[in-house]
Amino acid sequence: MKKRARFQEFCELLKENKLAVAGFIIFVLFFCIAVAGLLLTSGAKPVIDPAMVRLEEKLRPPLARPNLEVLRPDQIPRLNIYLLGTDDLGRDVFARMLQGAWVSLTVGFVAVGISVLVGIFMGGIAGYYGQSRVRVDQVLATIVLFSGAMLLAFGLRDAGLVLFIIAAIYIFSSLAFERVLSGRHLPASVQVLFRGVVSIDTLIMRFVDVMLCFPSFFLILTVVALLPASMYNIMIVIGLTSWMGSARFIRAEFLSLREQDFVTAARALGVNDWRIIFRHMIPNAVAPVLVSATIGIATAILTEAGLSFLGFGVPPPHATWGNILSDGKRFIFDAPWLTFAPGLAILIVVLAFNLFGEGLRDILNPKLRERY
Amino acid sequence: MLSFIGRSLIQKIVTLFLVSIVSFLIIHLAPGEPSQVSPLNPKFTPEIVERFRKAFHLDKPLYVQYVYFYRDLLTGKTVSWKDNRPVLAKIWERFLNSLPLFIVGTIITWTLSFPIGIRSAIFRGGLYDRSATLLSYLLISIPGFFFAYILIIIVVNSLHVPVIGMKTFGLARNCWLPLIMDRVWHLFLPSVLGATGGIAILSRYVRAQMLEVEGQDYIRTARAKGVPEEEVHYKHALRNALLPFVTMFGLILPGLIGGSVIIESIFSWPGIGRMAYEAILARDYPIILTVNFISAILVLAGTFLSDLLYLVVDPRIRL
Numbered sequence: 001m002k003k004r005a006r007f008q009e010f011c012e013l014l015k016e017n018k019l020a021v022a023g024f025i026i027f028v029l030f031f032c033i034a035v036a037g038l039l040l041t042s043g044a045k046p047v048i049d050p051a052m053v054r055l056e057e058k059l060r061p062p063l064a065r066p067n068l069e070v071l072r073p074d075q076i077p078r079l080n081i082y083l084l085g086t087d088d089l090g091r092d093v094f095a096r097m098l099q100g101a102w103v104s105l106t107v108g109f110v111a112v113g114i115s116v117l118v119g120i121f122m123g124g125i126a127g128y129y130g131q132s133r134v135r136v137d138q139v140l141a142t143i144v145l146f147s148g149a150m151l152l153a154f155g156l157r158d159a160g161l162v163l164f165i166i167a168a169i170y171i172f173s174s175l176a177f178e179r180v181l182s183g184r185h186l187p188a189s190v191q192v193l194f195r196g197v198v199s200i201d202t203l204i205m206r207f208v209d210v211m212l213c214f215p216s217f218f219l220i221l222t223v224v225a226l227l228p229a230s231m232y233n234i235m236i237v238i239g240l241t242s243w244m245g246s247a248r249f250i251r252a253e254f255l256s257l258r259e260q261d262f263v264t265a266a267r268a269l270g271v272n273d274w275r276i277i278f279r280h281m282i283p284n285a286v287a288p289v290l291v292s293a294t295i296g297i298a299t300a301i302l303t304e305a306g307l308s309f310l311g312f313g314v315p316p317p318h319a320t321w322g323n324i325l326s327d328g329k330r331f332i333f334d335a336p337w338l339t340f341a342p343g344l345a346i347l348i349v350v351l352a353f354n355l356f357g358e359g360l361r362d363i364l365n366p367k368l369r370e371r372y
Numbered sequence: 373m374l375s376f377i378g379r380s381l382i383q384k385i386v387t388l389f390l391v392s393i394v395s396f397l398i399i400h401l402a403p404g405e406p407s408q409v410s411p412l413n414p415k416f417t418p419e420i421v422e423r424f425r426k427a428f429h430l431d432k433p434l435y436v437q438y439v440y441f442y443r444d445l446l447t448g449k450t451v452s453w454k455d456n457r458p459v460l461a462k463i464w465e466r467f468l469n470s471l472p473l474f475i476v477g478t479i480i481t482w483t484l485s486f487p488i489g490i491r492s493a494i495f496r497g498g499l500y501d502r503s504a505t506l507l508s509y510l511l512i513s514i515p516g517f518f519f520a521y522i523l524i525i526i527v528v529n530s531l532h533v534p535v536i537g538m539k540t541f542g543l544a545r546n547c548w549l550p551l552i553m554d555r556v557w558h559l560f561l562p563s564v565l566g567a568t569g570g571i572a573i574l575s576r577y578v579r580a581q582m583l584e585v586e587g588q589d590y591i592r593t594a595r596a597k598g599v600p601e602e603e604v605h606y607k608h609a610l611r612n613a614l615l616p617f618v619t620m621f622g623l624i625l626p627g628l629i630g631g632s633v634i635i636e637s638i639f640s641w642p643g644i645g646r647m648a649y650e651a652i653l654a655r656d657y658p659i660i661l662t663v664n665f666i667s668a669i670l671v672l673a674g675t676f677l678s679d680l681l682y683l684v685v686d687p688r689i690r691l
Contacts, residue, residue: 213391213668214391214667221633305517309634343515354512
């Protein structure tokens with residue numbers, strides 16, 4: 001009953017904001033088109049073939065009828081019309097746009113999914129466990145673990161493995177014997193090892209600062225250029241370079257939430273930390289992240305298009321909106337549809353996500369909600 | 373005050389040190405080696421590759437390479453792997469090319485977005501405000517390269533001026549006016565493109581800030597006193613709304629070296645962004661790392677400057 005009322009309120013607030021509704025409708029349409037594009041253009045014998053080269057039919061304008069006399073029967077486009085024209089190899093731009101829609105959609109969602117997950121994880125730890133300090137022995141163990149991993153990566157197998165195993169054993173045993181050790185009184189020389197040096201919060205937030213120092217597009221470009229070209233690398237790299245905003249939001253929300261009465265009550269009832277975090281705190285903290293994630297999808301789609309445009313995107317036979325535009329730039333005066341079709345598509349989709357995100361921000365804003 | 377400066381300086385230096393480590397690791401742990409850039413090139417015999425690796429310390433362990441690299445960078449001795457020229461001189465040369473773009477773009481951004489934002493705040497909810505809002509969403513959402521081609525088509529078709537590159541090659545030198553106009557036309561499009569996103573974001577921010585101040589009690593008091601409307605807007609509201617923007621001067625500092633990769637490569641503008649792009653293609657690690665390092669310095673200096681400006685401008689902040 002309560003949940004339903006909340007949802008209805010949400011819908012009513014959404015209806016007030018026409019731009020956000022428009023954004024949402026375009027988003028649903030885009031989603032359907034992308035799924036349809038995936039179904040129609042993939043497989044061994046696709047219904048609409050985006051890779052079919054017809055050299056006799058190159059650079060035909062949009063809505064042109066195929067010239068049936070020069071084409072072999074299997075080359076005739078399924079719709080019997082070039083809805084968006086053809087490119088310099090005579091490939092059907094409409095089919096290529098359909099294929100590219102799925103790339104944009106997945107890159108946007110997966111990249112933002114990664115960044116939100118990392119952001120919630122980092123921000124959650126910083127906000128919830130931030131006050132506890134990292135002990136000297138933990139720092140030492142981590143250093144040993146990392147140097148072992150590095151040595152392994154550089155081919156020094158024996159030394160690396162030894163360090164790695166030592167550190168792993170230490171970490172596991174300290175986790176297992178924590179209860180036993182905490183009661184004992186240890187000699188002073190050992191006690192030094194268990195002194196806290198730096199709080200977890202400081203550690204994570206300094207790391208966020210470090211990540212914010214990088215020029216983001218340049219960093220993404222560098223990493224994508226160095227890694228082998230694939231769609232998954234792009235998603236992962238975009239996701240791993242854009243989590244700082246949501247980490248900050250989650251941390252700020254957690255810092256205020258953990259002082260609230262319902263969290264204290266849950267803790268007094270003996271609810272364990274994980275349940276408090278996932279059941280009680282995250283649902284209350286997720287609103288600003290949702291907004292920034294919606295806008296983040298728009299940014300990720302733009303970034304992917306930019307990378308494809310520079311030639312670092314998904315490898316060539318596969319079409320993306322960015323590389324259709326990039327291929328078409330040599331013909332901007334002769335075949336402007338090669339520039340305008342993908343350009344307008346990117347513009348509309350990104351605009352829809354931005355508008356919906358801003359609408360969501362207004363709706364989730366508690367100041368606005370009190371009026372109703 | 374002094375302790376604040378000291379503390380934040382130490383913090384910034386630690387951050388910079390971590391940035392240098394992280395960027396070095398990212399570049400060097402990525403698969404592939406610079407000596408493998410063109411394995412089919414007949415000039416790259418194994419001996420040459422070996423000599424190359426020795427000359428640039430690539431045969432040493434990673435931490436030694438790190439120390440060597442930053443020692444060379446701080447003493448200004450780092451050279452580009454591609455043409456053996458000093459990195460700092462190369463960056464300085466390209467920086468001078470990017471600078472006009474940055475200056476013109478910043479001037480366009482700041483002179484346009486304030487009037488637009490203030491006007492939409494004063495007539496909020498009106499036709500002007502709504503169209504400005506929609507327009508700024510459009511400008512944020514449009515991909516830079518697509519917008520660039522639209523502008524190129526329009527300008528070239530209607531005005532018949534050349535726009536690609538920094539200047540027209542081989543233009544007669546005897547007359548200064550066409551030369552200057554040529555430069556201005558070449559500068560115009562890339563800087564407008566560089567400014568679009570800024571205009572959209574900054575004008576929204578100005579509007580929000582003005583709206584917030586206009587809702588304050590002292591504005592109502594001023595109106596109740598019978599202060600004319602103009603004076604309320606421009607003397608009472610605007611002056612207080614300007615406060616956060618003073619600090620934004622610090623935050624535009626990173627843009628000095630940012631230089632848009634995409635726009636500079638569309639317009640063949642020999643600026644920093646394009647140099648970085650070429651360095652990435654050629655795996656010229658010293659250039660990539662140095663550009664990264666300098667931009668990290670500028671980001672940190674920018675936040676430091678904006679903190680200081682806040683202290684100076686806003687008397688409510690005490691340390």
